[in-house]
Amino acid sequence: xxxxxxxxxxxxxxxxxxxxxxxxxxxxxxxxxxxxxxxxxxxxxxxxxxxxxxxxxxxxxxxxxxxxxxxxxxxxxxxxxxxxxxxxxxxxxxxxxxxxxxxxxxxxxxxxxxxxxxxxxxxxxxxxxxxxxxxxxxxxxxxxxxxxxxxxxxxxxxxxxxxxxxxxxxxxxxxxxxxxxxxxxxxxxxxxxxxxxxxxxxxxxxxxxxxxxxxxxxxxxxxxxxxxxxxxxxxxxxxxxxxxxxxxxxxxxxxxxxxxxxxxxx
Amino acid sequence: xxxxxxxxxxxxxxxxxxxxxxxxxxxxxxxxxxxxxxxxxxxxxxxxxxxxxxxxxxxxxxxxxxxxxxxxxxxxxxxxxxxxxxxxxxxxxxxxxxxxxxxxxxxxxxxxxxxxxxxxxxxxxxxxxxxxxxxxxxxxxxxxxxxxxxxxxxxxxxxxxxxxxxxxxxxxxxxxxxxxxxxxxxxxxxxxxxxxxxxxxxxxxxxxxxxxxxxxxxxxxxxxxxxxxxxxxxxxxxxxxxxxxxxxxxxxxxxxxxxxxxxxxxxxxxxxxxxxxxxxxxxxxxxxxxxxxxxxxxxxxxxxxxxxxxxxxxxxxxxxxxxxxxxxxxxxxxxxxxxxxxxxxxxxxxxxx
Numbered sequence: 176x177x178x179x180x181x182x183x184x185x186x187x188x189x190x191x192x193x194x195x196x197x198x199x200x201x202x203x204x205x206x207x208x209x210x211x212x213x214x215x216x217x218x219x220x221x222x223x224x225x226x227x228x229x230x231x232x233x234x235x236x237x238x239x240x241x242x243x244x245x246x247x248x249x250x251x252x253x254x255x256x257x258x259x260x261x262x263x264x265x266x267x268x269x270x271x272x273x274x275x276x277x278x279x280x281x282x283x284x285x286x287x288x289x290x291x292x293x294x295x296x297x298x299x300x301x302x303x304x305x306x307x308x309x310x311x312x313x314x315x316x317x318x319x320x321x322x323x324x325x326x327x328x329x330x331x332x333x334x335x336x337x338x339x340x341x342x343x344x345x346x347x348x349x350x351x352x353x354x355x356x357x358x359x360x361x362x363x364x365x366x367x368x369x370x371x372x373x374x375x376x377x378x379x380x381x382x383x384x385x386x387x388x389x390x391x392x393x394x395x396x397x398x399x400x401x402x403x404x405x406x407x408x409x410x411x412x413x414x415x416x417x418x419x420x421x422x423x424x425x426x427x428x429x430x431x432x433x434x435x436x437x438x439x440x441x
Numbered sequence: 442x443x444x445x446x447x448x449x450x451x452x453x454x455x456x457x458x459x460x461x462x463x464x465x466x467x468x469x470x471x472x473x474x475x476x477x478x479x480x481x482x483x484x485x486x487x488x489x490x491x492x493x494x495x496x497x498x499x500x501x502x503x504x505x506x507x508x509x510x511x512x513x514x515x516x517x518x519x520x521x522x523x524x525x526x527x528x529x530x531x532x533x534x535x536x537x538x539x540x541x542x543x544x545x546x547x548x549x550x551x552x553x554x555x556x557x558x559x560x561x562x563x564x565x566x567x568x569x570x571x572x573x574x575x576x577x578x579x580x581x582x583x584x585x586x587x588x589x590x591x592x593x594x595x596x597x598x599x600x601x602x603x604x605x606x607x608x609x610x611x612x613x614x615x616x617x618x619x620x621x622x623x624x625x626x627x628x629x630x631x632x633x634x635x636x637x638x639x640x641x642x643x644x645x646x647x648x649x650x651x652x653x654x655x656x657x658x659x660x661x662x663x664x665x666x667x668x669x670x671x672x673x674x675x676x677x678x679x680x681x682x683x684x685x686x687x688x689x690x691x692x693x694x695x696x697x698x699x700x701x702x703x704x705x706x707x708x709x710x711x712x713x714x715x716x717x718x719x720x721x722x723x724x725x726x727x728x729x730x731x732x733x734x735x736x737x738x739x740x741x742x743x744x745x746x747x748x749x750x751x752x753x754x755x756x757x758x759x760x761x762x763x764x765x766x767x768x769x770x771x772x773x774x775x776x777x778x779x780x781x782x783x784x785x786x787x788x789x790x791x792x793x794x
Contacts, residue, residue: 178549178552179550181549181550182546182547182549182550185542185545185546186535186538186546189535189537189538189539189542190535190537190538256535260533260534260535260536261530261533262533262534262535263533264500264529264533265533265534265543265547265590266550267499267500268498268522268527268529269521269522269547269550269551270550271498271499271515271516272516439495439501439502440495440500440501441491441492441500441501
């Protein structure tokens with residue numbers, strides 16, 4: 176099993192896709208960092224240091240929005256590349272037990288998701304802290320928000336990567352899976368949640384982004400888009416949110432395993 | 442070198458059947474492949490060769506029947522790449538991945554020592570190109586890389602699906618030599634092809650399939666033995682020629698004023714007879730039914746099917762089984778005896794050892 180996981184990680188890092196995802200994640204995180212310094216004071220946005228807890232949390236979690244959209248793509252690439260480039264034959268010749276392959280891919284996707292999150296946090300430290308200091312903000316105050324924000328942020332990236340793997344397993348078509356996931360997470364889900372909230376007074380807290388928002392509890396609104404808590408009621412508790420998001424990933428992967436991944440490879 | 446015992450490398454297929462929806466790609470296939478020999482798995486395109494090999498390798502689930510290597514299903518073999526190497530198609534690489542990394546990826550997942558990578562690269566002559574991305578490889582280079590991948594685990598069994606596709610004549614000659622070498626080391630080599638002519642110089646045994654069914658199995662030499670040879674003689678004295686040949690115990694028949702055909706005889710037998718009797722000969726030619734025509738006969742003349750020797754590929758998908766009134770349909774499936782004259786009994790030990 177360890178060999179399969181190592182090989183899957185090796186596959187990810189020897190193809191350009193996951194590195195493109197990393198670069199885009201860092202770009203979006205950088206935008207998130209800058210946005211965290213745009214503080215609304217008296218109805219006007221000003222570029223200044225964040226002071227209050229929610230503002231500081233937005234700076235620490237500047238990469239959150241990017242993660243909700245990009246971490247799934249890693250999982251999608253991890254599985255759909257096998258079909259797109261017909262590597263699956265080679266993979267299954269080496270590891271004929273498909274459940275082992277899929278599990279290995281799940282772990283590898285999660286690890287790459289974690290890698291993206293950590294890379295984003297490093298960027299926050301390297302870019303956000305100097306910016307905070309030059310704007311006269313308090314580094315100590317910022318560090319106080321690391322504890323409440325970072326675990327949920329890491330968890331969201333990891334679970335979103337697994338969610339992507341599930342979607343990719345289900346759909347197999349790389350382009351379709353990427354587009355569908357981005358459109359759903361970033362656009363459709365917030366609209367559906369808001370509509371249902373206003374029309375039926377029901378909160379769809381179990382949907383992926385809402386679950387992730389609950390997991391990343393400290394982040395009341397996001398910097399990079401997606402997963403925000405506007406337009407609807409309270410979220411799940413953080414652990415239920417994490418469980419729900421894990422459920423989306425594992426659920427889609429299991430369904431995908433039985434419907435597509437066990438099929439004949441011709 | 443191969444460490445596995447002979448039984449380890451024996452491929453056995455029993456009653457193997459695969460249906461894809463209404464199409465039966467493989468129909469009750471039975472054959473055995475022995476170690477230390479090159480076995481040609483032959484049939485026209487669409488005969489079910491690839492499906493059979495993929496069932497053997499656990500990629501396609503059989504509808505019924507078994508396909509085992511060393512008595513085990515591929516999926517049950519622990520670290521299968523260490524006992525079975527497979528070359529399936531030249532497209533199973535990520536184009537952005539470097540050749541060496543492709544091998545490293547496989548070695549990693551299979552738990553094969555990284556030092557083997559250089560060994561197999563050298564074996565297939567790709568050492569100089571190992572750092573290039575596979576996307577820039579020619580078809581021939583990809584085939585070599587496939588072969589290198591298959592050899593990573595130093596397997597006792599090699600299964601190759603149309604490995605000469607895309608190879609130039611030198612590449613085919615190289616492959617032939619290479620497979621001969623591997624079989625010489627005691628490995629089992631099963632290689633599919635739709636061209637018998639190309640394989641006839643390479644293989645020891647043949648398994649011939651058509652429309653998903655076994656048509657013939659056994660040593661190539663016994664297939665060659667099937668080929669009836671006859672001699673065509675042009676002579677100014679045909680009357681004396683016929684008399685002499687008949688006296689020698691052969692059966693001549695005059696087909697033209699100066700041409701006689703002697704059936705079931707080779708030049709080695711007929712030549713001395715003519716020389717001894719001092720028959721004037723203008724022309725002496727062997728008219729053998731060549732392997733290719735036997736192959737075509739075996740693979741196209743299936744019960745009820747019109748024989749289309751010029752394009753055997755067109756004969757697939759096979760005559761669909763009658764869905765409605767089976768009565769009116771031509772004989773399908775053909776009676777099992779349709780190929781009975783051949784194969785020889787499976788136990789036949791003939792052929793080069």
